[in-house]
Amino acid sequence: MTSYRLSQGGLIDRARPLSFSFDGKPMSGFAGDSLASALLANGQRLMGRSFKYHRPRGVLTAGAAEPNALMTIGKGGRTEPNTRATLQELYDGLTARSQNRWPSLDFDIGALNGLLSPFLSAGFYYKTFMWPAAFWEKLYEPFIRKAAGLGEAAKESDPDSFEKCWAHCDLLVIGAGATGLAAALTAGRAGARVILVDEQAELGGSLLSETATIGGVPAAQFAREATAELEALPNVRTLARTTAFGRYDGNVFGAVERVQKHVATPQVGRPVERLWRIVAGRALLATGAEERPLVFGGNDIPGVMMAGAARSYLNRTAVAPARQMAIFTTNDSGYALARDLEACGVALTAIIDSRPEGAAPGLYKGQARILTDALVRDAHGGKSLSAITIARQGRTETLRLDGLAVSGGFSPVIHLACHRGDKPVWSDAQGAFLAEDRKGLALAGAAAGLSGLAACYEAGARKAVALLDQLGIAATAGSVPTVEGDIVAPATKPLWSIPGIRGKAFIDFQNDVHRADLALAVREGYAHVELAKRYTTNGMATDQGKLSNVNAIGLLAEARGVSPAEVGTTTFRPFYTPVSFGALAGSSHGKHFQPVRQSPLHGWAKKNGARFVETGLWYRSAWFPRTGETTWRESVDREVRTVREAAGLCDVSMLGKIEITGKDAALFLDRVYCNGFANLPVGKARYGLMLREDGFIYDDGTTSRLAEDRFFMTTTTAYAAGVLNHLEFCAQALWPELDVRLASVTDQWAQMAIAGPLARTILQEIVDEDISNEAFPFLGARAVSLFNGALKGRLFRISFSGELAYELAVPAGYGESVADALMEIGKPKGLCAYGVEALSVLRIEKGHVTHNEINGTVVPADLGFGRMVSAKKADFIGKHMLAREGLTAGNRHQLVGVVPLDPAASFRTGAHILAKGAAATLENSLGHVSSSCYSPHVGSTIGLALVRAGSSRHGEEVMIWNGLRGEYTPGRLCDPVFIDPENAKLKI
Amino acid sequence: MRYSALSILKNGLFGNKGWKPAWRTPAPKPHYDVVIVGGGGHGLATAYYLAKEFGITNVAVVEKGYVGSGNVGRNTTIIRSNYLLQGNNPFYELSMKLWEGLEQDFNFNAMVSQRGVLNLYHSDAQRDAYTRRGNAMRLHGVDADLLDREAVRAILPFLDFDNARFPIQGGLLQKRGGTVRHDAVAWGYARGADLRGVDILQNCEVTGIRQSQGRVLGVETTRGFIGCNKLALAAAGNSSRVAEMAGLKLPMESHVLQAFVSEGLKPFIDGVVTFGAGHFYVSQSDKGGLVFGGDIDGYNSYAQRGNLATVEHVAEAGKAMIPALSRIRVLRSWGGVMDMSMDGSPIIDRTPIDNLYLNAGWCYGGFKATPASGFCFAHLIARDLPQTTASAFRLDRFERGYLLDEKGQGAQPNLH
Amino acid sequence: MASLIACPHCGRRPKEEFTVKGAALARPEPQAGADAWFDHVYLRDNPRGPYQEFWHHTSGCRRWLVVTRDTATHEVEEARDAALWNRETAR
Amino acid sequence: MSMTLRHHPVLGGKAALRLKDVTLEALPEGHVLQLLAAAPEAGPGLRERIGDSDLRPLAPGQWLLIGNAPLTPEDLTGLEERLKPVADIVDQSHGRVRIALSGPAARAVLAKGTAVNLDAAAFPVGHAAQTLIGHIGAHLARTGEDSFELTVLRGFAESLWDDLAQMAAEFA
Ligand SMILES: Cc1cc2nc3c(=O)[nH]c(=O)nc-3n(C[C@H](O)[C@H](O)[C@H](O)COP(=O)(O)OP(=O)(O)OC[C@H]3O[C@@H](n4cnc5c(N)ncnc54)[C@H](O)[C@@H]3O)c2cc1C
Numbered sequence A: 001m002t003s004y005r006l007s008q009g010g011l012i013d014r015a016r017p018l019s020f021s022f023d024g025k026p027m028s029g030f031a032g033d034s035l036a037s038a039l040l041a042n043g044q045r046l047m048g049r050s051f052k053y054h055r056p057r058g059v060l061t062a063g064a065a066e067p068n069a070l071m072t073i074g075k076g077g078r079t080e081p082n083t084r085a086t087l088q089e090l091y092d093g094l095t096a097r098s099q100n101r102w103p104s105l106d107f108d109i110g111a112l113n114g115l116l117s118p119f120l121s122a123g124f125y126y127k128t129f130m131w132p133a134a135f136w137e138k139l140y141e142p143f144i145r146k147a148a149g150l151g152e153a154a155k156e157s158d159p160d161s162f163e164k165c166w167a168h169c170d171l172l173v174i175g176a177g178a179t180g181l182a183a184a185l186t187a188g189r190a191g192a193r194v195i196l197v198d199e200q201a202e203l204g205g206s207l208l209s210e211t212a213t214i215g216g217v218p219a220a221q222f223a224r225e226a227t228a229e230l231e232a233l234p235n236v237r238t239l240a241r242t243t244a245f246g247r248y249d250g251n252v253f254g255a256v257e258r259v260q261k262h263v264a265t266p267q268v269g270r271p272v273e274r275l276w277r278i279v280a281g282r283a284l285l286a287t288g289a290e291e292r293p294l295v296f297g298g299n300d301i302p303g304v305m306m307a308g309a310a311r312s313y314l315n316r317t318a319v320a321p322a323r324q325m326a327i328f329t330t331n332d333s334g335y336a337l338a339r340d341l342e343a344c345g346v347a348l349t350a351i352i353d354s355r356p357e358g359a360a361p362g363l364y365k366g367q368a369r370i371l372t373d374a375l376v377r378d379a380h381g382g383k384s385l386s387a388i389t390i391a392r393q394g395r396t397e398t399l400r401l402d403g404l405a406v407s408g409g410f411s412p413v414i415h416l417a418c419h420r421g422d423k424p425v426w427s428d429a430q431g432a433f434l435a436e437d438r439k440g441l442a443l444a445g446a447a448a449g450l451s452g453l454a455a456c457y458e459a460g461a462r463k464a465v466a467l468l469d470q471l472g473i474a475a476t477a478g479s480v481p482t483v484e485g486d487i488v489a490p491a492t493k494p495l496w497s498i499p500g501i502r503g504k505a506f507i508d509f510q511n512d513v514h515r516a517d518l519a520l521a522v523r524e525g526y527a528h529v530e531l532a533k534r535y536t537t538n539g540m541a542t543d544q545g546k547l548s549n550v551n552a553i554g555l556l557a558e559a560r561g562v563s564p565a566e567v568g569t570t571t572f573r574p575f576y577t578p579v580s581f582g583a584l585a586g587s588s589h590g591k592h593f594q595p596v597r598q599s600p601l602h603g604w605a606k607k608n609g610a611r612f613v614e615t616g617l618w619y620r621s622a623w624f625p626r627t628g629e630t631t632w633r634e635s636v637d638r639e640v641r642t643v644r645e646a647a648g649l650c651d652v653s654m655l656g657k658i659e660i661t662g663k664d665a666a667l668f669l670d671r672v673y674c675n676g677f678a679n680l681p682v683g684k685a686r687y688g689l690m691l692r693e694d695g696f697i698y699d700d701g702t703t704s705r706l707a708e709d710r711f712f713m714t715t716t717t718a719y720a721a722g723v724l725n726h727l728e729f730c731a732q733a734l735w736p737e738l739d740v741r742l743a744s745v746t747d748q749w750a751q752m753a754i755a756g757p758l759a760r761t762i763l764q765e766i767v768d769e770d771i772s773n774e775a776f777p778f779l780g781a782r783a784v785s786l787f788n789g790a791l792k793g794r795l796f797r798i799s800f801s802g803e804l805a806y807e808l809a810v811p812a813g814y815g816e817s818v819a820d821a822l823m824e825i826g827k828p829k830g831l832c833a834y835g836v837e838a839l840s841v842l843r844i845e846k847g848h849v850t851h852n853e854i855n856g857t858v859v860p861a862d863l864g865f866g867r868m869v870s871a872k873k874a875d876f877i878g879k880h881m882l883a884r885e886g887l888t889a890g891n892r893h894q895l896v897g898v899v900p901l902d903p904a905a906s907f908r909t910g911a912h913i914l915a916k917g918a919a920a921t922l923e924n925s926l927g928h929v930s931s932s933c934y935s936p937h938v939g940s941t942i943g944l945a946l947v948r949a950g951s952s953r954h955g956e957e958v959m960i961w962n963g964l965r966g967e968y969t970p971g972r973l974c975d976p977v978f979i980d981p982e983n984a985k986l987k988i
Numbered sequence B: 001m002r003y004s005a006l007s008i009l010k011n012g013l014f015g016n017k018g019w020k021p022a023w024r025t026p027a028p029k030p031h032y033d034v035v036i037v038g039g040g041g042h043g044l045a046t047a048y049y050l051a052k053e054f055g056i057t058n059v060a061v062v063e064k065g066y067v068g069s070g071n072v073g074r075n076t077t078i079i080r081s082n083y084l085l086q087g088n089n090p091f092y093e094l095s096m097k098l099w100e101g102l103e104q105d106f107n108f109n110a111m112v113s114q115r116g117v118l119n120l121y122h123s124d125a126q127r128d129a130y131t132r133r134g135n136a137m138r139l140h141g142v143d144a145d146l147l148d149r150e151a152v153r154a155i156l157p158f159l160d161f162d163n164a165r166f167p168i169q170g171g172l173l174q175k176r177g178g179t180v181r182h183d184a185v186a187w188g189y190a191r192g193a194d195l196r197g198v199d200i201l202q203n204c205e206v207t208g209i210r211q212s213q214g215r216v217l218g219v220e221t222t223r224g225f226i227g228c229n230k231l232a233l234a235a236a237g238n239s240s241r242v243a244e245m246a247g248l249k250l251p252m253e254s255h256v257l258q259a260f261v262s263e264g265l266k267p268f269i270d271g272v273v274t275f276g277a278g279h280f281y282v283s284q285s286d287k288g289g290l291v292f293g294g295d296i297d298g299y300n301s302y303a304q305r306g307n308l309a310t311v312e313h314v315a316e317a318g319k320a321m322i323p324a325l326s327r328i329r330v331l332r333s334w335g336g337v338m339d340m341s342m343d344g345s346p347i348i349d350r351t352p353i354d355n356l357y358l359n360a361g362w363c364y365g366g367f368k369a370t371p372a373s374g375f376c377f378a379h380l381i382a383r384d385l386p387q388t389t390a391s392a393f394r395l396d397r398f399e400r401g402y403l404l405d406e407k408g409q410g411a412q413p414n415l416h
Numbered sequence C: 001m002a003s004l005i006a007c008p009h010c011g012r013r014p015k016e017e018f019t020v021k022g023a024a025l026a027r028p029e030p031q032a033g034a035d036a037w038f039d040h041v042y043l044r045d046n047p048r049g050p051y052q053e054f055w056h057h058t059s060g061c062r063r064w065l066v067v068t069r070d071t072a073t074h075e076v077e078e079a080r081d082a083a084l085w086n087r088e089t090a091r
Numbered sequence D: 001m002s003m004t005l006r007h008h009p010v011l012g013g014k015a016a017l018r019l020k021d022v023t024l025e026a027l028p029e030g031h032v033l034q035l036l037a038a039a040p041e042a043g044p045g046l047r048e049r050i051g052d053s054d055l056r057p058l059a060p061g062q063w064l065l066i067g068n069a070p071l072t073p074e075d076l077t078g079l080e081e082r083l084k085p086v087a088d089i090v091d092q093s094h095g096r097v098r099i100a101l102s103g104p105a106a107r108a109v110l111a112k113g114t115a116v117n118l119d120a121a122a123f124p125v126g127h128a129a130q131t132l133i134g135h136i137g138a139h140l141a142r143t144g145e146d147s148f149e150l151t152v153l154r155g156f157a158e159s160l161w162d163d164l165a166q167m168a169a170e171f172a
C-alpha cells in the first residue's frame, strides 16, 4: 500500500462511511470522497489500462481532464462505461470495474503490445493489413475492433429519467473558484440575475483544495460562506455538479446537471441528469487553469501525478498519494504542494526544479532537498512508481520513492471561449494559449492567465462589474478580502522536451501517444497540427487533449523550429466533457419520442375495434376486424365491398383543414392553385392542385366556398402543416397587399366520410336540410343543421371512393357522438366502419392519386391533370417553370393502371415495370408500381404505376419485376380508373 | 516507398527513422496542364486518376488548408450504392466497385469495411419506397435485401422494438455498404497522386480566376498566380464562392451538417444503421467511437459548426432507436459545410467557360462517391466527354428540367 | 444562427420554433421571362457574409420574417416581418 | 331523428393533479375564438366591440377570445356581426383545449418546456405568447403571479397533459 488516508483533515465527512467495490473487491470511503480519492485511500493506485499498449495506469488528476482513471460503474441499464473516477462522487454501494484489460487489471495479456511498440507506431495500420484483400474484413478488422475501445456499454435500456430545461440570466458565471465566486457575489449583490455553475460536487473550485486563508478563514470555509450567501439571494441560481459543455450562437450555453449521479438509487420523478439551455446576457469564464504534465520517460507510471491533484487529494479528501514523494516542477506552484505534504507528514525527498534560479527566495521554508536546473529524465517501476532518474548539470542521479508530483505550468481553460470559432492566441509571457474577451463573453482569473487568489478574486469582481455595465446594470466590485498563505505562481517558460529519455514519454496518456509518435508524424509530412492530431490520435481521447494538446504543440513547434504561435491549436469543440445521450435526449425517447396527435373520433374507432397505424404524429384507424376474420385482408375486403354495396363511415379528421377568409380570398386561391378558383360559386367544392414554384405538384385537396369571402380548404394529412406554412408565405411574403386571412381548423372539426349507395339515406336522418341529388348535387358544400337544429355542421358532397359520398364535419367535441349516431342509424342498413386500408383500396380502384403518386417529381400532365392547368391565368405558383423541355417531354413517367395477366397472381408496390421480354436492367426499367392492392371489384391485384409515356401504353404487356422478393409477374398496363370511368355513381 | 508489413518491420527495427514524407511539399510551378481547386477527397482522387488512368501528370491540387481539412476529413464515412434513379445508381455502384479495390490500388489501408448499411422502415409507405429502391439496385446488379422486423431483430436485438413510438417494421440492407476511414482516403489519394508527379499545394487558397476571351488562364492564390490549361473546381462546400470568381452563379446553397463521436467503447454495433422515424444514423469506428449524425441544421452557413437544437434532435432520435445509448457519452461534435444542390444530386460537367470544369453539389453524400467522382471528373477533363455513369450530372439540367431529385423535394436545398 | 432569433413580434425565440426557407428573394413579375424565372427558382448567390433569408415563426406567431444573418459568424443583424420587407424592398 | 348528443371534452376524464407546489387542471371547454384582422396592424376598436371578454394576443392582427361558457350559434353570429369589418372570427372552441397550471413551482415546470423567459419582468401577468412546450405548440398566458393557462390543439391535449404531469413530478 502506498497511498493512504490521513488520520485527520480534509472536507470529507468521517461520520459517514460509505462502502463500495472495485473489481469486486469491497472497499470503503467517506462522504465527500470522489471514487478516485476513495480508491487512493484504499491503497489502490492501479486504476486502469491504456488504450494501445495496455500500460498500467493510476490517477493523474483530480478533475475533468483525467485520462487514466476511467472505469465502468453501475449495473444493468445504469451501466456507465468510461466514468472519470475523479469526478464521480462516492456513494454507498457503488460498484466500479476497471476496463480494457484481460483477464484482470493486475495481469493483462494486452500489455504484450508494449513489446511490439516499434511496429505499432503512429499510423502503422495505414501501411499494412492490405493483403490478401479479403482478410481485412474477415480477420484483421474484427481483431482490431475487439482490441479497440475502452469500456463496454450495456445493451439494456435505462430505467431512469432525464429532462431538459431553459434558463435566462444577465450573467452566467462558469466556474465557482475564487474568481467565479467573486463575480457571482458582485453581480448577485447588485441585483442582477445570475447563474453560477460548476462541475464539481461543491462550489469553491480550487479553494476547496487550498490551505491559504481568505478574510481570516480557511479558503474552503470562505467558499462555503460565499455559497450560502449566493444561495440566499433570490436573483441567483447556483448549480453545482453542472458542467457547461458548449457555447452556441446567441450566447446560449449548454450545461448538464448531474442531479442524481451521486446516489445509489435515484428518486423516481426526478431526473438523473438535466440538460440546461442557458440564455446568457453576458457570460464570464472563471474556469481556472489546467496544470500541464511533463514529458519524461515513464511519466505514466502509477504514482506519478499532477501536483495540483496531489494537493487536492491531500487537502480536500485527506489522502496521501504516496509515502515517499518528490516534486518535479517548472514553476512555484510545486512549492505549495511541498509545504502541504510536509504539513501532512508525508515524506518529501526532493523538489526537482527545472529553473536554474529555482523558486523566489523565501518562498519555501520546508526541509526537502531542492535541485534546481534539474530534470526528471525517467521514472521507473511497473504498476507502481519505484524510482526516478534525475539529470542535473550533465550528471544523473536515481532517487527511490513511490510518488512523483509534476507541474509543467498552466494552460488556462478557454474551451468555451473558442467554441464559436475564435482562435486562441499564444502568449510567450504566459507560456500558454489565451482567449480574448468577445461580445457577450469574458474570461477572468486563472482562465485568463492570472495567478494568486487575491488577483483572481479581484479580477472576477471587476469583470462582473464590466459585463453588467454593458447591460446597463450598475454594480460595484467591493474590496478584496485579505489572503494569507497563498503561494502565487507566476508563469514560467514552458519545458517541452527533456533530453536523454530512455523510456516511453507520453503526451496523450489515454491514446498512448508518445514523443516518438509525434516525431514520426513530422517525419512523414503530417506536421500540421491538425494532421499530427489525426495521424497520431493525440488529443482525440475522452479527455480531448486537456493535458496533452499544449505539450504536443510545444513539441511540434520544437521539431519544426517555429514558435507554438505558428503551430496553433487544434479546434476546440463541444463537448467540454462528454455528455450522455440520455441528457441530450431528455424525455424524448421510447413512446415519448414524439407527441401523439389524436383524432376526435379516436374513441369511436376504438369502440368499433379499430386497429391503428401511426401516420405522422396521428394514429389512424387502419381496419376494423370483426369476429371470425383472421387476416387484415379479410376485414379490408369486407369493408371495401360494404362501401360499394351499402355504405361505410371513415374517419378523415386528420386531413388538414384551413379556413381562408378576407375579401381577396378567391383571388388568393387562384394564385396558389394551378386551376381556377375565382369563379367557384358559393356552396360548391372543387378539387385543386397546388404546385411548387418549380412546377411540380406539391399537394392536392378540395376547397369549398362557404361564402363570398370564406373558403374551407382540405389538404392531405402528410402535407397539412407544410401547406399552411406555404399559404402563409404566399399571403405574407409574396402578396401582403391581398386581404386574406388564414386559420388552421384541423382540430376544430371531426370529419367523417360517409360513402356508398346508401350514404344519403343514412345521412338524411340526421341532416335537417334536404340533401337529395337535386337539392345538394355532386360537389355541393354547405353549412347544415343536424339533429333538428341541435348542432351545426358542414357537409361536402365529395368522393374519394368513387361512390355516392359525403364528408360531414362537426365540432370536434361532438364528433364521437355524431359518429355513434350514424352507426346506430346505419347498422341496420349495412353501414360499417372502414379504415385507411379500405380507403386506399377504394381510391386505387377509382384511380385517385395520393402522395404515392404525387411524389414531388410529377407535373399535372403526368397524372392526367394537364387540362386542369389554367392557360388563362397570368400567374399562379409554378406556372413559369412548367414549360421546360424536361417537364413536357413525351417519355415522362405518367400514371397508368396495371393488372396481372393471371388474376390469381399478385404484385406489390415498389415493383418495377419492364417491357415484356426486356432484359432486367435498370436502363430498361420503365417505371414502378406506386400503389397496389387487392381489388374485390376487379377480382385481382391492381396497381397504379408511373411509367414512361404510360398514357400511350394502355394495353401493353409488361413484366412487373420485384427481384427483391423474387416475384416476377406478367401484367398489362391499363387505364388507371378501374371503376365507373364515367363517374355515373357520383351523380346519382 | 511502398507500404507493407515488411516495411513496417524493417523500419521498426531501426527506430522508425527511415520513413519518408507521404507526399512532397513542392513550391508552386508557374504553369500546369491542369489545376484542381480543392484538396479534399474529390480533388485528390481526380488528380490521382488523371495521372494514373489518363496519363496527365503535370497537375497541381491547390488546397487552402491542409490536405483533408474539408468534408473528407469530417464526414461520417458511410459508403453505399443504394440509389434510386437511373442517373444516380450506376455511378454510385461504380464508386463502390472502385472502393473494393482501392487500397491495393493506391497502397494505403483506408480500412474499406463492408459491414453493411441497414435503413430501417417504420411504415408501409417507407417499406414500399425501399422496395422500389431495392429493386432499382437489384436491376443494376447491386446487392439489396428487404428484411422484416424479425430479421432486423436477429441482427440488432437491442434496437427499440417494444416500446417505440414508431415501431420498426423492417429494413433495407445493403451488405456491401459500410464505412471507410475518412482521413486515410485523402492521404492515400494524396500520396498516390504525389508519387505520380502531382504537386499538392497546401495552404494555398484560390482568391481569383484569371480569364481572357472566355478562357481561364489560371488562378490567383495566396501563393501567387498559377497558370493552367484547364481549371477544375472541386471545392465542395465552397463551390459557389470559387465559381463566383469566374462569374458563375450556381444552383446551390452552402449548409452545415454536424457529426458526432462518442467515447471509445468495446464493440457495440457492427454495421451502419439509419433510423427511419427521425434523423439519426450510426456506426462504430475501428477505434471504438460511435460515429453518428442526423439532419443538416437547415440554414445557410459557412461556419463549420452547428446548433444545440440539432444536437438534441439527433440524440433524441438516437435514444429512440437504441435505448441503450442512454448512458453512452458523446465526446465531440463538429460541422462540415457542404454544397446542397437544388435537386440533391451532384454536378460533374463542363461550364459555359471553355476550359473550366465543375465538380460540385455533393450534399451530405459525396464521400462514398469519392473514387467514382475522381475517376469521372478526370475522364471529363482528359477527354472532354462525360464518363457514361456520370452523364446525368449536368449543370444545365435545372434549366432544361431534367432533375435528379431522389427525394422529390424540389428546389429547396435544406429539404434534401 | 442560430440558437435564438429575435422575432419582431415575439422576442427572442429558439431555432426549434422556426422553419427556414432559404434566400429572401423578390418573386419576379409573371411576364419576367424564362431566364429571370430560372434564376429565381434555381440560382443562389450563396454568399459568405451577410445574407437575407426567409424564416417562419412556425411555433410562434406564424409570421414569415426576413432575417439578415451572417453566414460565416451566424450573427443575426435584423429580423423583420416579411410583409414589411415586401412592401418596402421587394418591389 | 332525435338523439342525445354528448360532448366529449378531450381532457374530461382527467382529475386535477394537485402536487405540493403545483396544480394542473383541465379547464372547461367553453369558447375559444380566433380573431383575424385584415391587416396585422389592425385591432383598434376591437375591445369596444366585444366588451370585456378575455382577449389574448396570438399574433400580429390575431387574438384569441376565450371564455368558460360555450357559445350558441346565435352568440357567434352576433359577435361576427359586431366585429365586421375589423376582424373575422374562426371558431376554435373545439379545436383548442385549455390547461391551467398554478402554484409556486408553475414557472419551474414551464421552464422545462418553453424558452420564453418567464421572469415577472419579462412576462408579466396578462402577457401571452404562442410557443413550444417541448415538442408541442401551445399558447401560454400568465393569468396570475403563479398561474398560467395553456391553450393547445385538441389533438395534442393529452400528450401535453402527460408531459406537464411528468415535468411536474419532482414537485410532488
Ligand atoms: C458531417 C458530414 C457527414 C457526412 N457524411 C457522409 C457520409 O456518411 N457518406 C458520404 O458519402 N458523404 C458524407 N458527407 C459528404 C461528404 O463528406 C462530401 O460530399 C465530400 O467529402 C465532398 O467532397 P470532397 O471530399 O472533395 O470535399 P472537401 O474535403 O470539403 O474538399 C474541398 C476542399 O476544397 C478546399 N477549398 C475550398 N475553397 C478553396 C479555395 N478557394 N482555394 C483552395 N481550396 C479551397 C477546401 O479547403 C476543402 O479541403 C458528409 C458531410 C459532412 C459535412
Ligand SMILES: NC(=O)c1ccc[n+]([C@@H]2O[C@H](COP(=O)([O-])OP(=O)(O)OC[C@H]3O[C@@H](n4cnc5c(N)ncnc54)[C@H](O)[C@@H]3O)[C@@H](O)[C@H]2O)c1
Pocket (backbone or CB within 6 Å): A063, A174, A175, A176, A177, A178, A179, A180, A197, A198, A199, A200, A204, A205, A206, A207, A242, A243, A244, A245, A286, A287, A288, A289, A333, A410, A412, A413, A416, A444, A445, A446, A447, A449, A450, A451, A452, A453, A456, A488, A489, A490, A491, A576
Ligand atoms: N498561474 C495560473 O494560471 C494558475 C494556475 C493554477 C492555479 N492558479 C490558482 O487557482 C486559483 C484560480 O481560481 P479560479 O477561480 O480562477 O479557478 P479555479 O480552478 O479555482 O475554479 C475553476 C472552477 O471551474 C470549474 N470548471 C471548469 N470548467 C468548467 C465547465 N465547463 N463547467 C463547469 N465548471 C467548470 C472547475 O471545476 C473549477 O471548480 C487561484 O488560486 C490561482 O492562484 C492559478
Ligand SMILES: Cc1cc2nc3c(=O)[nH]c(=O)nc-3n(C[C@H](O)[C@H](O)[C@H](O)COP(=O)(O)O)c2cc1C
Pocket (backbone or CB within 6 Å): A530, A539, A540, A541, A544, A570, A571, A573, B073, B074, B075, B076, B077, B182, B259, B261, B285, B287, B289, B291, B304, B331, B332, B333, B334, B335
Ligand atoms: C469518422 C470520424 C471519427 C472521429 N473520431 C474522433 C475521435 O475518436 N476522437 C476525437 O476527438 N475526434 C474524432 N473525430 C473528430 C475530429 O476530431 C474532428 O472534430 C473532425 O474531423 C472535424 O475537424 P475539426 O473539429 O478540426 O474542425 C472523428 C471524426 C470523424 C469524421
Ligand SMILES: [Zn+2]
Pocket (backbone or CB within 6 Å): C007, C008, C009, C010, C011, C057, C060, C061, C062, C063
Ligand atoms: Zn414570432
